[in-house]
């Protein structure tokens with residue numbers, strides 16, 4: 537009797553501990569077979585946002601309900617057995633602050649709970665919290681003493697009425713700044729320049745090659761201000777690298793190429809002639825032994 541009671545107390549204790557660990561909800565509510573979601577996270581980049589949680593459901597399903605501060609609750613991912621839900625479409629008012637409820641429900645229609653248990657997500661404001669992805673380098677050009685770099689904004693999943701995707705520039709406007717980090721090839725001293733447009737034009741030392749990358753900053757943010765860094769590009773390995781060299785170099789390269797071409801043609805003609813002559817000679821001297 538005592539040991540049974542002990543076991544019961546111990547089990548209850550463990551259950552309570554687990555419930556307390558796993559959920560902010562009252563562990564006595566709902567049904568013991570239903571787990572409520574835990575570890576709820578918003579995973580968001582360039583305004584594409586996925587809500588994730590745990591655990592994988594066994595004999596029940598989840599439904600996500602989401603709402604901004606002054607909007608109505610909307611359902612997404614109804615009766616899902618997944619542990620994630622793409623909520624991008626519900627967050628288009630990007631400056632609003634959203635909360636999600638992840639409802640756990642039994643699928644069997646016979647059992648109806650008064651109110652199925654749910655877990656509450658942390659709050660999420662896309663404008664302040666979505667991560668900014670890698671900016672692209674659309675073009676770059678090294679002229680005599682200037683390096684010009686044109687940055688390509690990351691795109692969001694949101695569209696204009698004409699169906700083309702909005703870029704992060706269309707959402708952040710002047711709140712978005714780009715920084716160009718650049719340095720002389722083979723050296724380590726980095727310099728930087730910033731712009732509120734997408735174009736850099738910086739003065740550099742003539743005749744040097746440069747390497748650079750760009751990064752976006754959201755000026756109004758306190759956290760998560762910087763984007764991922766773009767790839768590093770070097771003017772020494774660019775395909776449009778001819779622009780980096782003076783016309784003299786191009787002329788010299790062309791001249792060398794022509795000389796080589798002429799040499800090859802000349803050589804083949806000579807070889808061909810030689811062969812012909814030898815063949816003719818061989819014909820003449822056929823009956824005789826080699827000279």
Ligand SMILES: *[C@@H]1O[C@H](CO)[C@@H](O)[C@H](O)[C@H]1NC(C)=O
Nearest residue numbers: 558573574575589590591592
């Ligand atoms: C919640 O996250 C913690 C820490 O990452 C992990 O130890 C725990 O197992 C997770 N909970 C579930 C139910 O998966």
Ligand SMILES: *[C@@H]1O[C@H](CO)[C@@H](O)[C@H](O)[C@H]1NC(C)=O
Nearest residue numbers: 695696697698699700701706
């Ligand atoms: C669609 O509309 C936006 C804004 O009105 C405009 O900036 C963009 O160039 C348009 N895209 C196309 C493909 O017409």
